[in-house]
Amino acid sequence: VMLSAVVDRCAELLFSGNELGEVAFRAVSTALVRSSRLNMRLLSLEYLSLRLDDQNAGLLAACMHLPHLTTLWLSGNSIGNGGLSALARHLTTCRSLRVFKLANCSLTQGCGSELSLIVKQLPDLHQLQLAHNQLDTSDVLLLLSGLHSHHNLHQLRIDGNQLDDGIAGGIVELLQARREHHMALVLPHRPLSKMRHRR
Numbered sequence: 495v496m497l498s499a500v501v502d503r504c505a506e507l508l509f510s511g512n513e514l515g516e517v518a519f520r521a522v523s524t525a526l527v528r529s530s531r532l533n534m535r536l537l538s539l540e541y542l543s544l545r546l547d548d549q550n551a552g553l554l555a556a557c558m559h560l561p562h563l564t565t566l567w568l569s570g571n572s573i574g575n576g577g578l579s580a581l582a583r584h585l586t587t588c589r590s591l592r593v594f595k596l597a598n599c600s601l602t603q604g605c606g607s608e609l610s611l612i613v614k615q616l617p618d619l620h621q622l623q624l625a626h627n628q629l630d631t632s633d634v635l636l637l638l639s640g641l642h643s644h645h646n647l648h649q650l651r652i653d654g655n656q657l658d659d660g661i662a663g664g665i666v667e668l669l670q671a672r673r674e675h676h677m678a679l680v681l682p683h684r685p686l687s688k689m690r691h692r693r
Contacts, residue, residue: 507537510540510567523554527556533562537565544571544572555584565593566591566594569599573601578601579608582611589615593621605633606629606632613637613641618646621648625651629656
């Protein structure tokens, strides 16, 4: 009851790095679902050691009915490819989202289609952070292809993933397609040789 009362009054809720982990997540998400005012704009649930199983994915999806939510931070949790698929199915109810952080979320090879779908479902997305996962070049190329017509995205972080020089062509094509719409790309620290050759 006390947590629900606090949530009702909050525009920003940062519940990150809490030692209660999943217990904290379930308490917060339940309070959000029961909230009567729905004024939440920023929700941070980072580094809770959260595993996004079916139950937790359902709770998080229920939180996404928040009509004014613009910032969602989930970095440092075990979202995984299955959790990402669940998020992709439910993000249609959260179209106001502008900042989405999924860094260090155990995303692995084969989730490029879900990432591309998420971008399409969030037309106002300004910042997407995918750093320090295990995405490979084919996943990121799928994501980049979906960004050609997404003119609102201003920052994409893909550093710390398993990318090779094959990503260079996709980056060049994206920058050419978005010539009039500036975007910051945070890339792996290792230089991409083909990028240098294709300038």
